[in-house]
Amino acid sequence: MSDPGRRFRWLMWLLPASFREDHGREILQAWREDAREGQHRVWTAALLDTLRSAPREHAAAWMRDCRFAARRLRRTPGFAAAAILTLALGTGATASVFSLVNGILLRPLRWRSPDAVGLVWPVQPSGDRTWVSYPELDDLRRDRSSLRWVAGLTDLRVHFADGGTGQELQALAVSHDLFELLGVAPLVGRSFLREDDRTGAANVALLSYDFWRTRFGRDEGIVGRSIRLNDRDYAVAGVLPAGFSMLPPTSVFPDRVDVWLPLEPHLTARDRTIRFLHVLARVDSPASFAPAADDLRAYGDRARRDYPSAYPGGAWTFTIVPFASDVLSSTRTPLYLLFGLVLLVLVMACANVANLLLARGARRQHELAVCTALGAGPARLAGELLAEALVLSICGTAIGTAIAMAVPPLLRALDPGALPRLSDVRLDLRVAGFALLLIGLSVAIFAAAPLVERLRIAPAAAMGGRSGGRTRRAARVGSALVVVQTTLATTVIITTLFVGESFVQLDRAPLGFNADHLLTARMTLSPKYPHGLEAARFFDSAVEAARQVPGVSHAAAISQLPLSGAMLASTFLVDPASSERRIDADLRGITADYFTVVGSPLLEGRFFSAQDVETSPDVAIVDAAFARRLSPDRSAVGRRIRWFRRPDREIEIVGVVGSIRHRGPSDPPRETVYRPHRQQPRTTMFVAARTIGDPASMASSVRAAIAAIDPLQPFADVMTMEQRAARAVSRARTSLMLAGVLAAIALALALVGLYGVLSFGVAQRLREFGVRVALGAHPRAIRSMIVREGALLTACGTALGAAAAFVVVTTIRSSLYGTHVDDVRQYAIGVVLIFLCSALAYWLPARRASAVDPLTSLRAD
């Protein structure tokens, strides 16, 4: 039979080590006496008693250990500051990137079950998606099958008469049940009704929260009152809640929306071939996307059969994709890449702190051995170290979390459009939980090696040893940590070099025009200028007025400015008249001087002139991409094309210009057909003025010159072309900036880590060096020995790091631009950079070792 005392001792393992060490013997004795005196239920009572007191004693023991640890750390402020700052850098960077991942990718959109909302797209024979036409939306709404709700949206700009001035508002015309689809109720007033969404219905509008706040000062009395949009009265039906926004599904969708209007009364086209609607649909659950996609394919087959002329090329189909994952797909890879890099940086920071603790442990070995000899058990010593690690980690993570809280506002201030959903990035329970996890994770990583080391202390050896010499084992652990750090730093740096190179290539990519000294603004005319000649005449006068401003050399107007997000996808029929051949191309209306203003070269033929007006023959200028598609081996000038919406009129190509990357440097140029704006008039055009001096400073004089013609017409979205170009690459730039900061942190951590290990190793081996010098070793030999040891560690680390970087870069190769995974230059630069930093880190300890005075170092023993 086993000894009951032994079993009771097992029970006492539930109590903290320090408590057991102080009172375990007495508790056991008291229990034995109780048992001996024949008390009832001694086991049950002991179990309950232990379970009751254990949590309290553990909490008290931790508090006490942490207090002692804090006091001990205060005695070594240098060590404490180094460890806390290193952890703050690591956890701060990690928590910052996690708060971005959380706000942008993990936080659900503020709709009802947003993961069951999808986007419906027609897919063209080329495989490209396109928008939905109104008859198609109508079909989908009538014949929903597995789609529970279907709603269409289109963006439009409206003229808001605000007192004596005009303002351009960003509007969305939406199906009346969009808000039911999304599960969003208005904050004030009512949503749209079925009756509002009919041609001829009374005009109603819903206001966005921000527009209501800034323009109407949150006045709830606005509901029922009317506002004047496009020279018509609109009754305000309600105001949408503050957090509600529509994440832009494509680049042509507006970033913000001021007013919401019912779709049907604001339709600009009802033709099956004019596709301009974004369509949202709700399915029963995320699992229902697959059957919904099958239904849509079947619908596509029916539509193709019923309206063959609307689906040229035959192989059109319809599909549905989950909204959030589709819209955020371009952000997901860079963010997860950043998150991966930042985790590596965190591991590096932890490795640094582990090294610091190892070094400190070695210095305190004598003291710890005395404690052990006096009866402190290994568990108690381990508890002390864990408490110290916990205090360091809590302090570091607290500072790190403060850094993380400062990052999103900083990013918002630098560039609000840098990342989608930036306004949703904030400290929430998940980020707080992640910070707690970081504390646990970092303690587990950096305390493990020193803990193992401490548990192995043999008191006799340590007390008898000389000046707390470092064990061979600790030295090996330290070297391993350096290799790990160098590996990680090399991985982070090479990956960042690739991302950086990609950005440089993107920034240098020729846009096809000269963005310098160009002031641009958008003008949406009020209905005072009905579609057509009046609008064209206004823009001619506006361009002329802008050109007269001192400091402006040229001015022009275009219906869809490059990099503005505006585009009009269209289709052209190619001659001869009987041919069914079509070319999809963007259509842009321009004033005569446009190409001179933006500095785009004429490759063939002529530019438009003042004679190309509504009464003269239809003419067009095409870009090189369109000319190539038309016929790669024949000149395009003189050939005739027809716009698919007016197939009866032939348009003669009079010139070919260079291709322009309208949608940004990373998108290839799209085939484009330019028409004289007199022959293709629009009520919204962008005015562009080439200035002699700083274009931004000319904005007010150009605005004043145009206002002199008609003060009510809004001059909106005023930006220099360079600002537009910067905005087009701002997401890439933000990712690069964050990766660059991480790489700098990684390099600094690797440098400090390497220096710490080597200089500590040198300090521990001063006696050995003293003996070597005394025996005749040349200081240079000692120096080269240290450098050799350091170089060996660096070589191992960089080799492993380069291999790891290859894997990382291969994983993200689809996000790279203008660079390739086997670009040896980036690897070479990364490795050389690490070697240079490492050389710095081991040069100082090596110098110290070689300058050692043998007498002093031997006497110190």
Added chain:
Amino acid sequence: MSQKGRRAPDAHLPLTPMVLHVLLALADGDKHGYAIIKEVRRRTNGEVELGASSLYSVLRRLLSDGLVNETDERPDPALDDERRRYYRLSRFGRDVAIAELRRLDSLLHQARAKRLVFDHQP
């Protein structure tokens, strides 16, 4: 804890019943742990059962707050087990116990005034 850094007796009030029982047990002389357990059991007719872990958890706090001291004085070696540790109520611990008992007494008076309890309730 030094006398200077010690808080006033009232700052420790109210005491938990268990703490008060331990202080009462030590009021009439030094005792070792198991003696305290037995004394409390006897005095309360077994209604209050002080477990060994709970007792030492309480004693640990009382030691660190200076209400109880460990003593080197031993009884007759013939009656003693050398492995035992003895605890003594400190002057400060006595003040704290008195303050707590006064507090309870005052409460009892108020209850009597409201005729909630009587002097010799059956």
